[in-house]
Amino acid sequence: MxxxxxxxxxxxxxxxxxxxxxxxxxxxxxxxxxxxxxxxxxxxxxxxxxxxxxxxxxxxxxxxxxxxxxxxxxxxxxxxxxxxxxxxxxxxxxxxxxxxxxxxxxxxGLGELLARIERRRQLLAAEGLFARERKRPLPFLPRCVGLVTGGGSAAERDVLEVARRRWPAVEFRVLHTAVQGPNAAAEVMAALGRLDRDDRVDVIVIARGGGSVEDLLPFSDEGLLRAVFAATTPVVSAIGHEPDSPLLDLVADRRAATPTDAAKTVVPDVAEEIERIAHARSRIRSSLGAWLDRERHQLDALRARPSLADPVSGLDDRWHEVVQLRDRSRRSMHHRLDRAHDDLVHQLARVRGLSPLATLRRGYAVVQDADGHVVTSPEQTQVGAPLRVRVADGRLGVLVQETDPDPAPEEKPEDDE
Incomplete structure (x- = not known):
């Protein structure tokens, strides 16, 4: 200066x-x-x-x-x-x-606002904030539902009334914030953070009624979108009506067309679930009854078979077969024994016929000298020599009184040719 x-x-x-x-x-x-x-x-x-x-x-x-x-x-x-x-x-x-x-x-202008929102959408989509694979599934029956909405708004009334009508025991933790204006995005982010840190809250709903593009502009705020993306609790977006499409719908884990639809999305209908259980029970009973009928028919068919209807008759037939087989085996065994006995007697007769003792019993004798040599000729002994005679049933001691050799046989003259 x-x-x-x-x-x-x-x-x-x-x-x-x-x-x-x-x-x-x-x-x-x-x-x-x-x-x-x-x-x-x-x-x-x-x-x-x-x-x-x-x-x-x-x-x-x-x-x-x-x-x-x-x-x-x-x-x-x-x-x-x-x-x-x-x-x-x-x-x-x-x-x-x-x-x-x-x-x-x-x-x-509205066109300029929409163009800026579209540019923001493209940039965030390129970063993966809208990727389908990162969407978290909603719990079937949440213990506690976190609700971020305007105080005393129609959106709050719709969510609470519809949810409690569908499941009366559902618990809500409601945080009121501004839902339009310059402070709306910051307040919604703060409420989202508080609910996300609450271990009792299983799902978070961000709800607002319909409005102009300018009114819904906070729900396309980049800071809010990144906070929803970073949250560990599933988030449901229920902003406006069906035609309204703030960027929060893209980053949230589930989009609801209206706050009423959000209540139907996060809380099951107890009447519908009871009806489904009754229908499932009926189907199970029908299936089980049909299965029991099939098994009963199979048992009746098995019991009607002769082997089960009169099991003794089958045993009688088998008993007769066993008796016949036993008689056949006995006859076969006796026949074999008889044949073996006959063979044994025949062989015994042959052995006996070939035995020297049988020859002795026919009147023959075996003469041996004092040295035990068999005497087969008178020339092998002399008068007065002691001999032993073996007969069929004993032995005899004798002395030679005489020897008388047989004359040699005459040779038969050969025929003239």
């Missing part, structure tokens, strides 16, 4: 404030985009005060405009609306505040 000051010669506050105001006043007008976080129209004042918030960072700046300019806007500016402001920076020296003095305010 070119101001010469020192500890001995300090500048007064008014001088510094005026210098800052003069330096800021030399800045030219700029176009600024943001979201209306606060709106104040004080009675009897020609100036309207707004707070313009950055859509991504936690940065805001005050904006002032004339009441005439503000009232001429169509549609009117409301909190949470996205606007583009043509303003000149201004420093109010009395209070030491910096603000933007708006000369023109334009609403961000």
């Amino acid at each position: 070119g101001l010469d000051t020192s500890p001995e010669k300090p500048a007064p506050v008014r001088q510094i404030a005026n210098l800052i105001a003069g330096w800021v006043d030399r800045l030219g007008p700029v176009w600024v985009e943001g979201q209306v976080a606060q709106l104040s129209r004080r009675q009897g004042m020609n100036t309207v005060f707004l707070t313009l918030r950055d859509a991504v960072a936690d940065v805001s700046v005050p904006v002032t405009c004339s009441r005439q300019l503000f009232d001429s806007l169509n549609p009117p500016v409301v909190e949470g609306a996205s606007i583009v402001v043509h303003a000149k920076p201004s420093y109010y020296a009395n209070r030491g505040t910096l603000s933007l003095r708006a000369a023109d305010i334009r609403m961000v």
Whole structure:
């Protein structure tokens, strides 16, 4: 600023404030985009005060405009609306505040909002936040359902009434937040974090009624989407009606068309479950009855067989067969024994016939000298020699009184040829 000051010669506050105001006043007008976080129209004042918030960072700046300019806007500016402001920076020296003095305010068009949401959707989809494989299954019967919604809203009433009508014992933990406006996304994120850290909560429902694209803009907030993606508890999105499609529907584990549909999604109908159980019981009974009938028919068929109807008759037949086989075996055995006996007698007769004792019994005898040699000729002994005679039933000791050899037989003359 070119101001010469020192500890001995300090500048007064008014001088510094005026210098800052003069330096800021030399800045030219700029176009600024943001979201209306606060709106104040004080009675009897020609100036309207707004707070313009950055859509991504936690940065805001005050904006002032004339009441005439503000009232001429169509549609009117409301909190949470996205606007583009043509303003000149201004420093109010009395209070030491910096603000933007708006000369023109334009609403961000619906087409531009949708285009920005689509760009955000493509970027998050590329990161995998909407991937189907990361979707967590919902519990069949949750112990406690966490509900994030506006206080006293129709969405809260629909979810609670429908869920308790379907399953009266269901427990809810409800956290009320803003569901539109500049603070809605931050409050929903905080409530989501509290429910996600609660071990009793098995599923979380984020519910809101229908509205315009601008009203539902917080549910396409990037911070909220990343918080839902990072949550460990399954999240159900129930924002608006069927045509409404904020990006929260894509990142949530399950999308419900309406808050009523969300209640039907997370809580089973006790009447339907009882009916299903009765139907299953009926089918089991029918199946079991049919199986028992088949088994009974098979048992009747088995019992009707002769072997089971009169088992003694079969035993009698087998008994007669056993008796016949026994008689045949006995006859065969006797026949074999008789044949073996006959063979044995025949062989015994042959052995006996070949025995020397049988020859002795026919009147023959065996003569031996004193040395035990068999005497077969008178020339082998002499008169007075002792001999032993072996007969059929004993032995005899004899002395030779005479020897009388037989004459040699005459040779038969050969016939003339």
